[in-house]
Amino acid sequence: MKDTELLAVEGITKAYPGVVANSDVSFRIREGEVHSLLGENGAGKSTLVKMIYGLVKPDSGRMRLRGAAYEPKEPREARSSGVAMVFQHFSLFEALNVAENVALGMENPPAQRALAERIRTVSEDYGLPLDPNRLVGDLSAGERQRVEIIRCLLQDPKLLIMDEPTSVLTPQEVEILFKTLRQLSSEGTAILYISHKLEEIRDLCDGATILRRGKVVATCTPREKTARELAELMVGETLTPPARGEKVPGDVALDVVGLSVASPNPFGTSLQNVHMRVRKGEILGIAGVAGNGQDELLLALSGEIPTDRDAVKIAGRGVGDQGPNARRLAGLVAAPEERLGHAAAPDMSLTENALLSGAVRKGLVRHGMIDWASARSFAEGVVKDFDVRTPGVGTAARALSGGNLQKFVIGRELSQDPTVIVVNQPTWGVDAAAAASIRQALIDRAAAGAAVVVISQDLDELLEIADNFCALNGGRLSAPRPVQGLTVDEIGLMMGGAHGMEVAHAHA
Amino acid sequence: MIAGIDPVVLIASLMAASTPILLAALGELVAERSGVLNLGVEGMMITGAICGFIVAVHTGSPFLGFVAAAAGGAALALLFAFLTQVLLSNQVATGLAATLFGLGLSSLMGQGYSGIKPPPTANVPFGPLAHLPVLGPILFSHDWVLYFSLALVVGTWAFLKYTRAGLVLRAVGENHDAAHALGYRVRLIRTLALAHGGACAGLGGAYLSLVRVPQWTEGITAGAGWIALAIVVFASWRPGRVLLGAYIFGGVSVLQLRLQAAGIAIPVQILSMAPYLITILVLVVMSARRGRAAIGAPAALGRVFHASD
Numbered sequence: 001m002k003d004t005e006l007l008a009v010e011g012i013t014k015a016y017p018g019v020v021a022n023s024d025v026s027f028r029i030r031e032g033e034v035h036s037l038l039g040e041n042g043a044g045k046s047t048l049v050k051m052i053y054g055l056v057k058p059d060s061g062r063m064r065l066r067g068a069a070y071e072p073k074e075p076r077e078a079r080s081s082g083v084a085m086v087f088q089h090f091s092l093f094e095a096l097n098v099a100e101n102v103a104l105g106m107e108n109p110p111a112q113r114a115l116a117e118r119i120r121t122v123s124e125d126y127g128l129p130l131d132p133n134r135l136v137g138d139l140s141a142g143e144r145q146r147v148e149i150i151r152c153l154l155q156d157p158k159l160l161i162m163d164e165p166t167s168v169l170t171p172q173e174v175e176i177l178f179k180t181l182r183q184l185s186s187e188g189t190a191i192l193y194i195s196h197k198l199e200e201i202r203d204l205c206d207g208a209t210i211l212r213r214g215k216v217v218a219t220c221t222p223r224e225k226t227a228r229e230l231a232e233l234m235v236g237e238t239l240t241p242p243a244r245g246e247k248v249p250g251d252v253a254l255d256v257v258g259l260s261v262a263s264p265n266p267f268g269t270s271l272q273n274v275h276m277r278v279r280k281g282e283i284l285g286i287a288g289v290a291g292n293g294q295d296e297l298l299l300a301l302s303g304e305i306p307t308d309r310d311a312v313k314i315a316g317r318g319v320g321d322q323g324p325n326a327r328r329l330a331g332l333v334a335a336p337e338e339r340l341g342h343a344a345a346p347d348m349s350l351t352e353n354a355l356l357s358g359a360v361r362k363g364l365v366r367h368g369m370i371d372w373a374s375a376r377s378f379a380e381g382v383v384k385d386f387d388v389r390t391p392g393v394g395t396a397a398r399a400l401s402g403g404n405l406q407k408f409v410i411g412r413e414l415s416q417d418p419t420v421i422v423v424n425q426p427t428w429g430v431d432a433a434a435a436a437s438i439r440q441a442l443i444d445r446a447a448a449g450a451a452v453v454v455i456s457q458d459l460d461e462l463l464e465i466a467d468n469f470c471a472l473n474g475g476r477l478s479a480p481r482p483v484q485g486l487t488v489d490e491i492g493l494m495m496g497g498a499h500g501m502e503v504a505h506a507h508a
Numbered sequence: 509m510i511a512g513i514d515p516v517v518l519i520a521s522l523m524a525a526s527t528p529i530l531l532a533a534l535g536e537l538v539a540e541r542s543g544v545l546n547l548g549v550e551g552m553m554i555t556g557a558i559c560g561f562i563v564a565v566h567t568g569s570p571f572l573g574f575v576a577a578a579a580g581g582a583a584l585a586l587l588f589a590f591l592t593q594v595l596l597s598n599q600v601a602t603g604l605a606a607t608l609f610g611l612g613l614s615s616l617m618g619q620g621y622s623g624i625k626p627p628p629t630a631n632v633p634f635g636p637l638a639h640l641p642v643l644g645p646i647l648f649s650h651d652w653v654l655y656f657s658l659a660l661v662v663g664t665w666a667f668l669k670y671t672r673a674g675l676v677l678r679a680v681g682e683n684h685d686a687a688h689a690l691g692y693r694v695r696l697i698r699t700l701a702l703a704h705g706g707a708c709a710g711l712g713g714a715y716l717s718l719v720r721v722p723q724w725t726e727g728i729t730a731g732a733g734w735i736a737l738a739i740v741v742f743a744s745w746r747p748g749r750v751l752l753g754a755y756i757f758g759g760v761s762v763l764q765l766r767l768q769a770a771g772i773a774i775p776v777q778i779l780s781m782a783p784y785l786i787t788i789l790v791l792v793v794m795s796a797r798r799g800r801a802a803i804g805a806p807a808a809l810g811r812v813f814h815a816s817d
Contacts, residue, residue, distance in 0.1 A: 055689065075691035091686035093679050095807060104679050105690055109672070 006031045006190045007052070007070070007159055012061035014047055020214050021047040025061070027209040027219065029159065034181065034191045036201045036222060038234055039211035040431045045194050048211070049161050052192070053085045054078040066158075080107060084152035085161040086145065094137035094267055098147050101136055105151040123150050126180045137267040141290045142173040149180070160184065161192045166200060170289055171459070171492040178204055196234070196432075198227040212236055235432050249467075250280030253451035254301075254332070254420045255313040259320075261300045269293040269475040271300060276470070276477060278420070278451040283442065284480065285466025286455045287495055293475040294455045295337065298424045301453070302334035303327040314420055328360045331419035335409050337428060337455075339402065343409040346398040350390065353397050354379035354412050361416040378415070386411030387437065403430040410438050414445050421445060424455040439465050459491060471495045513766045518759070520645045523654060524720065526758025528553070528712035528729075530657050532736035533743070533750045534664050535708025541668065541745055542701035543681035543808035547603025548588050549709050550733025551610020556581035556710025557717040558614040561626055561724050564714075570629040574653065574714050581710020582703045584610055589699040596812050611727065621724040629653065629719050653715055658751075660708070665747040677701060681806035684813040694813050709733065735784070742791030744804040749794065757787040 008028040014021045021044045029035045037045045050056040052063065054072030063070045065081055072078035075085075092101050099116045103109035110118070116132035123130040128146040136144060145165060152160055162181075166174045181191055181204065195201055201208060202222045210218040210233045218233050225233075259274040271293050278284045288294055299305045301312065303324040311320040314330045324334070336342045344353045355375040359365045364375045379393040386407045390400055397405060410426055426442065427435035443465055446452045455472075456462050462469060468480040473496035481490075532549050539546050546552075559580030564573025588606045591597045631638075632655065634648035668674040677697055680687045684694045716728050735757060743749035760783040768779055 054691075075689070079691075087689060091683075091689045093682040093686060095682050095804070096675075096679065100675055100679075103672070103675060104687075104692075 004031050006066060008064040009052070010062045012048065012051060012058045012063070014051060014056065014058050023214045025211070025216055027216065029190050029192060032185050032188045032190055033207060034185050034193060034205045036205040036208040037192060037194045037211065038196065038201060038208050038230065040196065040234055043211040044214040045211055046163060049085065049163060049192065049194060052078070053083060053161060076107065079155060082156070082158035083161065084155055084157035084159070085163070086148045086152060086165055087163055092136050092144055092147060095135065097133055097135050098130055099132040101147055102151045102154060106155060118154060119150055122153055126153065126183065127176060128180060142169050145169070157189060159190045159192060163194045166195065166197060170495045171488050174200070198230045201230070202227060210234055231432070249282050250449065252277050253280045253315055254278040254453065255316070257311060257313070259300055259307060259311045261296055261305050261307055263296050264299070264305065268296060271296050272475045274477045276480070278453055280419070280449050280451055281446055282468065283446045283452040283454060283466045285462030285469045285483070286453065286472055286477070287459060287462055287469065287491065288457065288472035289495060290457055292472045292496070294424055294472060296475070297472065298334060298336050298422060298455060301332070301422045302336070325360050328416070332422065333413040333416055333418040334422040335413045335424070335426065337424040339405050339409055340398060344397040344405060347396055349396055350383065350393040350408060351376050351379040354382060357412055358416055382408060382411040382415050385415065386441065403434040406430050407434055407438060410441065414441055418450055420451045422453045425457065426454060427458065427461060513763070513770065516642050516645050518762060518766065520649065522755060522759040522762045523650065525762050526754040527654050527657050528715045528720065529732050529736045529739065529757060530751060530754035531660070531712035531715065532709040532733055533739045533754055534660050534747060535705035536736055537740050537745055537747060537750055538664060538677070539701045539705035540740055540809055541681045541806055542677050542698045543684060543806050543811065544592065544698050544702055545599050545603065545810040546585070546588060546702060546705055547600060547737065548584065548606025548610065549736055550729055550731065551607035552581040552584045552706045552709035553713035553733045554614040554729045555584050555610045555713065557713030557728050558617045558724065559710065560714030561621060561717040562617065564626045564718055565621065565624055568627050570627050570718055573626070573718055574711055577710040577714030578707035579710070581706040581708070581713065583706070585702045585706020586699070589702040593695045593699055596814060599810050599812070607733070615726045618724050618726060624723065626718050626722050651719060653711065653719065661747050661751045668747070681808055684808045684811070712736070738788065739791070742788060745806065746804065749791070753787055753791050756790055757783050760786045
């Protein structure tokens with residue numbers, strides 16, 4: 001193990017109006033070290049790496065790179081100093097091809113043909129095969145991430161920053177990514193790895209810095225801690241896993257037969273012949289890597305995309321050709337992944353947002369006139385029951401933090417006494433405590449007799465709350481399996497394996 | 509010969525008739541590929557038309573007139589860029605306002621210039637080549653602006669396809685957040701693209717007032733800027749198809765005038781609307797393939813960029 005210091009961060013502070021994102025943060029990374037930044041959403045991890053990458057300027061504090069003062073004013077400068085970054089939300093251009101995307105992230109790219117050749121060589125050296133001429137819009141999430149990594153590798157970085165790289169990968173793809181990262185580390189490239197997946201960090205990282213509310217609360221060697229200890233350091237309190245009681249599944253509440261839907265999005269995935277049957281009291285977990293038809297499935301179930309009448313049945317009645325309000329009346333509520341703009345209208349108040357979805361089942365509109373008093377008390381009920389932190393129900397949805405808005409959106413649907421619940425990514429970008437309360441609410445609704453469909457990319461979440469498990473892969477839904485006794489390998493295969501990535505490593 | 513119309517003369521005159529729209533559409537194409545929807549094209553064209561006319565009349569040089577036209581169009585475009593890129597105003601409303609502003613400004617500036625003849629723009633001397641049968645009138649007897657517009661088609665295509673700057677411009681129009689994260693200056697790139705678009709629209713306008721008509725009348729552009737906007741969309745944001753669209757429109761416009769003159773038994777109203785109808789029909793059929801990738805609309809088109817988001 002090398003002991004020379006690569007990057008030192010000393011006393012960095014960054015404040016935004018109303019919130020201190022980082023307060024006196026210090027840590028150091030050695031050459032070739034895999035170092036993890038751990039923390040909940042909002043702990044200040046992203047702001048910190050943005051400062052290292054030159055996207056944000058610190059208010060005070062210093063950084064040193066290989067002993068020399070390091071103050072990048074823009075990403076260009078950071079890149080030329082040997083710092084590269086793979087973004088959490090991919091910074092890729094869908095309508096451009098792989099080589100063009102790579103060229104955009106380089107300072108002095110070679111001619112397209114030479115670049116294509118280098119992409120091929122480097123991608124095969126690191127076991128991440130890529131065709132430089134393919135359009136990025138046609139690639140899977142795992143392949144897109146390879147584009148980002150290759151873009152960084154072509155510049156021989158000394159420090160590679162990775163912001164939550166595994167959230168979009170299948171377990172097999174994660175394995176391959178880790179192999180690549182270990183290979184890089186053994187060649188002397190340091191890696192700053194941001195995640196809140198604790199097992200991954202224990203598996204991969206040499207050191208960890210734990211952030212809570214913008215401050216460093218601990219520095220440790222993750223292998224010497226248990227996942228539970230790490231989690232409690234992150235959250236600062238003891239966590240209780242959701243409790244679920246015994247239950248007997250009831251009649252079929254949601255029956256989907258041969259559902260095929262063309263995607264409304266040109267780079268989306270069409271659903272092909274999807275079958276599923278969910279009973280009262282059952283939670284069906286649907287896994288899958290992003291972009292395999294999750295959005296389309298939610299749209300088809302919620303009624304935003306009409307289908308054949310009998311492709312979707314609620315309690316035995318065909319509703320496939322009906323819109324969202326008719327389906328709500330029949331007992332089906334849905335909460336899509338995108339909170340702002342899809343689940344909630346950003347500039348409307350919480351009351352108005354509650355009214356938009358709750359009007360039908362809660363009788364908030366009579367003879368075309370809105371019953372504002374009931375709408376307000378409905379919204380207030382949701383805020384109270386689901387612990388939504390907001391100054392009041394007159395606040396615009398946009399003003400709430402992601403986690404609070406998610407609690408409101410889920411709470412709004414669950415408070416309508418539904419018989420069928422469909423949610424997509426219910427805890428995406430939500431802190432651990434809020435996520436736990438959302439999961440508990442879903443379990444409670446199922447216990448009260450609702451049929452629940454949870455679409456999620458978080459496998460731990462599905463394994464924790466679902467009774468049965470299936471996976472979406474390329475718009476096809478696998479047959480359901482009981483969660484008990486399912487291994488991670490089996491799940492990975494259901495999710496589509498590693499998209500042919502193993503082959504290259506066999507040669508490497 | 510059909511109804512007394514000589515196809516060679518028809519082709520030669522359609523090229524001249526299409527040039528204003530072609531120039532404006534090429535400029536707008538670059539602006540839209542960078543992600544800005546500029547609905548002020550009509551206003552920038554007519555501003556260019558009057559600026560070019562005034563300068564050409566006073567200096568006696570059509571070339572200086574065209575330079576002034578480009579500057580005038582670009583100045584209005586920079587105003588649009590300041591409003592939309594710096595003050596983050598709504599692009600649609602600002603574009604419509606720019607058109608109305610351009611129309612009003614040009615009619616104010618044009619007071620007293622009606623009925624004056626501008627200095628003529630000479631054809632490029634190709635010597636004996638111009639006297640070749642068929643090819644001569646079509647290829648070798650036009651003014652320099654027309655050749656410039658054709659060179660601009662090739663230039664725009666090559667710029668977008670082969671140059672680094674063109675790649676960055678397309679990237680900005682595709683995903684401005686990602687481009688910003690990679691360290692590209694989204695607003696600067698868009699401002700430059702807009703200025704280029706305004707200059708091209710100005711040239712197109714001056715081609716009307718200095719070559720096609722050639723004199724100053726209020727509202728001289730008569731909706732040519734709107735047609736240019738439509739052609740960019742139906743041409744799937746590709747320079748080659750913009751050329752095709754502009755030439756179809758120009759061709760049908762010229763043809764219907766000849767048909768009217770020849771006294772064909774089709775109502776004048778139907779003939780007059782034919783260019784709009786046929787251009788849009790042809791381009792719709794061509795872009796009717798499925799998927800956004802095939803259509804080629806820049807994904808960030810018309811979206812406001814703010815670095816803090």
